[in-house]
Amino acid sequence: MSWSNWVQALSNSGSWEKFRSKRRNTNILMISGCIFLFLISTYLYTPNAFHFDxxxxxxxxxxxxxxxxxxxxxxxxxxxxxxxxxxxxxxxxxxxxxxxxxxxxxxxxxxxxxxxxxxxxxxxxxxxxxxxxxxxxxxxxxxxxxxxxxxxxxxxxxxxxxxxxxxxxxxxxxxxxxxxxxxxxxxxxxxxxxxxxxxxxxxxxxxxxxxxxxxxxxxxxxxxxxxxxxxxxxxxxxxxxxxxxxxxxxxxxxxxxxxxEELPSPPPPFFAPYRQNLLQNLHLSVSTARGRVGKALNDVPKIVYLDRQETSRKLSDEDNDGILGVLRDLEKDGKAHVGVPHLSEMGFKNQVKAIKDADIIIGIHGNGLTDQMWMPEGGMVIELFIPDAFLRDYQVLSQALGHRHIAIWNDRILPPSEWKDIDGQMNPTLMHDGTLIPLNTPFIQTLLEDLIVEMNQHL
Structure with a gap:
């Protein structure tokens, strides 16, 4: 029997309406079931659906x-x-x-x-x-x-x-x-x-x-x-x-x-539990605390230089080669372990891994210095500025975390006694117009050698 004849037969017998009704009810049940499963799955996979305290x-x-x-x-x-x-x-x-x-x-x-x-x-x-x-x-x-x-x-x-x-x-x-x-x-x-x-x-x-x-x-x-x-x-x-x-x-x-500004100086290690949570959840080993502010975590200090030469805010090629040479010599002489991560090319876990056991972080003013949060309290942060420019973004962060912040203008340290007298940000546009940041190689070499001696002192 053809399809059209079968439908005509159903219609003549009065069974067609029953068939349509049954099919309609089946469709309704199927659609309702799909909606129910969708809602349940959405609820089940809603972030933290069953984890609220x-x-x-x-x-x-x-x-x-x-x-x-x-x-x-x-x-x-x-x-x-x-x-x-x-x-x-x-x-x-x-x-x-x-x-x-x-x-x-x-x-x-x-x-x-x-x-x-x-x-x-x-x-x-x-x-x-x-x-x-x-x-x-x-x-x-x-x-x-x-x-x-x-x-x-x-x-x-x-x-x-x-x-x-x-x-x-x-x-x-x-x-x-x-x-x-x-x-x-x-x-x-x-x-x-x-x-x-x-x-x-x-x-x-x-x-x-x-x-x-x-x-x-x-x-x-x-x-x-x-x-x-x-x-x-x-x-x-x-x-x-x-x-x-x-x-x-x-x-x-x-x-x-x-x-x-309400924190005491030095601040308590309030961020340590958060850092430990992060390291454990990323399946990274938890770094030990320092014996004192400014002390190396291990016998040989670790220096991390945040290389951002791929950006418009950078050192000249000559000055960048100069600091890389200083770091190579320090590592060769056994005075420091050195890391030179390109954070913009790394996933979050590897960024944390690169910083979590650092003692000294060196970087041009920029977002990468936020990663000092993963360095245990009491480290050192060296921030490189164009002379006559200064912003407190990462100094503020260092202050809260108990790190020592050192601002550098080419061949000298900019002390707090100078920048605290500044009425707000100093020439911020200089840090955003593509001007190359100078860094005197002999100066940074002497500074790092002095800091290494200081970190290794037993007080």
Missing amino acids: LIIVNEIRLGKPTQLVGGVPGFYVFQDLWYRNGTFYAFHENVTDVPLPEKDKIMSGPHTIMTRPLSTQEELMDSQIGQIRYFNGQTIFLNDGADQYNWSYLNWFYHLAAEALLGGIVSLGLSNDFLEEGVPRLMIPWEGNWKDGYGINDGMVKGIFGKDLVERNQWEMWSISGEWIGFEKMVIVDRYASHRHNPIANEWNKMSLPIF
Whole structure:
């Protein structure tokens, strides 16, 4: 029987509608099943779907007033602050005396901060639809991207690592006198494009925080569903709040400088647990700590020269050959181990591996000097500038990490007594217009030999 005859027969017998109905139901079931499997797989593979350190709040957790426990504008630390659908809530016994700064000093963006009597907390939460989540421990909340009219810098390695992350870590540490509390979780709730094109940011965040990461897609799900989210302790990191209300941040164009200035000198090794987390997660051996600031990690110091001759900001070929010759001689004489990595050509793991046991890092002012974060505290960072130009980007980072920073103008050291008198950045355009950076070979040779002697001294 032909297909057309078979269909006509079904139609005449009244079975055609039954066949169509059955087929339609089968299709519906198949489509529904596919949708169900897609949703389940999406949930299962949503980053950290089953790894949040949260509890459903019960009456025991409620009733705690919101407190400001430390920080400066752009880096304020709070205890028991709550969030729901675009609004942060501070609960307090007396709403007229809530110890909170004005919102403009805390964060940018359209989100609001409301105060409510502590006595109404439970009733208010019961009246809303949605779960109640409470994050135990510490949280770093990066607010970049909240204000769509201001540029988010999180997809730049230096701005994410050396400013936002490290500033948040320091804020939490200062609020707790650097008592051991473990590595906090990280939240990047607004900026979906925080990963750079080289994989550096992604490798760093996953290496340090593992699965304790909340990104925009998860945060939006909680907001849309109207869930209450509570934080035992959190720092809200906001670039523009820091620049608005900290004159020194605006002067040097360094958002984290105000909170780094709060650190004692020398600072405690607060970043060591984060570095160890990173090394372990990258399956790299953990470097030992120094016996003192400026001491070599091993009997023979390791010098790392960050070669960036492939870029427009570089030494002359003659001066580059000069420093490479000095380093070869030091290694030949057994005075130093030497590494000359081209970081721009390396993956993140190999970058960390090249730096993690360094004692002295030498580099032209540039993003590669951010990798000093992977060198154990108390090392030395030699930064090469064009004479009459100076910026504090990597000096600020060295200061926070307890490294000794040495700024070089060709054949001399630029001491802090000179650059501290500068009213903000000094001739930054000179570092960006392709001008070659000079470096006197005899000077750098003498400097390195003196530093090696100093690092090997037993005090």
